[in-house]
Amino acid sequence: xxxxxxxxxxxxxxxxxxxxxxxxxxxxxxxxxxxxxxxxxxxxxxxxxxxxxxxxxxxxxxxxxxxxxxxxxxxxxxxxxxxxxxxxxxxxxxxxxxxxxxxxxxxxxxxxxxxxxxxxxxxxxxxxxxxxxxxxxxxxxxxxxxxxxxxxxxxxxxxxx
Numbered sequence: 417x418x419x420x421x422x423x424x425x426x427x428x429x430x431x432x433x434x435x436x437x438x439x440x441x442x443x444x445x446x447x448x449x450x451x452x453x454x455x456x457x458x459x460x461x462x463x464x465x466x467x468x469x470x471x472x473x474x475x476x477x478x479x480x481x482x483x484x485x486x487x488x489x490x491x492x493x494x495x496x497x498x499x500x501x502x503x504x505x506x507x508x509x510x511x512x513x514x515x516x517x518x519x520x521x522x523x524x525x526x527x528x529x530x531x532x533x534x535x536x537x538x539x540x541x542x543x544x545x546x547x548x549x550x551x552x553x554x555x556x557x558x559x560x561x562x563x564x565x566x567x568x569x570x571x572x573x574x575x576x577x
Contacts, residue, residue, distance in 0.1 A: 425489040428482035446475040488546050500543065513547035 436443045460480045497508040
């Protein structure tokens with residue numbers, strides 16, 4: 417069985433300890449070597465304070481991920497002024513990075529969708545690495561264009577016939 421359990425911000429390390437306890441899952445495989453690009457392994461070693469030539473385990477990678485998630489959550493709750501390029505203080509709005517797009521309106525196709533957050537961004541008002549504004553074009557069909565279709569399922573496989 418696979419279960420997805422939400423973890424509250426700041427409780428990432430406690431969740432990792434809980435998963436390693438004997439009565440839950442155990443720690444089989446956590447000491448195995450983590451296979452990743454050398455750049456990622458270097459970032460993990462630096463962040464966890466490991467020796468430059470130390471082997472990075474899966475447990476180290478999970479601990480690094482816990483730290484990254486906690487850092488992004490902390491960054492998402494900091495309030496600052498937007499937009500950065502605005503010179504008139506009367507036009508600046510204070511908000512969190514997650515909510516900044518709603519404060520100055522939403523232009524659905526301006527700037528396009530960014531798939532590389534580490535690449536330089538030409539927009540001076542969208543400089544946050546972790547909270548890049550992206551757009552998505554969505555069209556909602558009128559209900560008279562949706563046609564109901566009768567569906568039957570196989571009782572053994574529970575798949576559509």
